[in-house]
Amino acid sequence: MSLKKWFKEEWVDISRPKKGKYPKCVPKAKAARMTAAQKKSAIRRKRKAGNPGGKPTMVKTFVKKKRKATMKRRKK
Numbered sequence: 001m002s003l004k005k006w007f008k009e010e011w012v013d014i015s016r017p018k019k020g021k022y023p024k025c026v027p028k029a030k031a032a033r034m035t036a037a038q039k040k041s042a043i044r045r046k047r048k049a050g051n052p053g054g055k056p057t058m059v060k061t062f063v064k065k066k067r068k069a070t071m072k073r074r075k076k
Contacts, residue, residue: 009027009028009029010027010028011025011026011027011028012025012026012027012028012031013025014026014031014034014039014042014043015043015046015047022046022047022049022050022051022056022057024042024043024046024059024061026042026061030061034061038061038062041063042059042061042062045059045060045063046059
């Protein structure tokens, strides 16, 4: 994505109804596709990260699910 396109997107704060300290902003189109659980997860991770040193902390909007290791070790 180009920087010009990024600036033209309409950004919304998905955490505003909760009146929290740390806003979690995403493009309006992405916010419309997110479920309530995905929004809660993103807001929770953003607030947990905090605001150390007065700088905003970047937190990924979606988290990849961890795979469980199901491989068994081969005996020699």
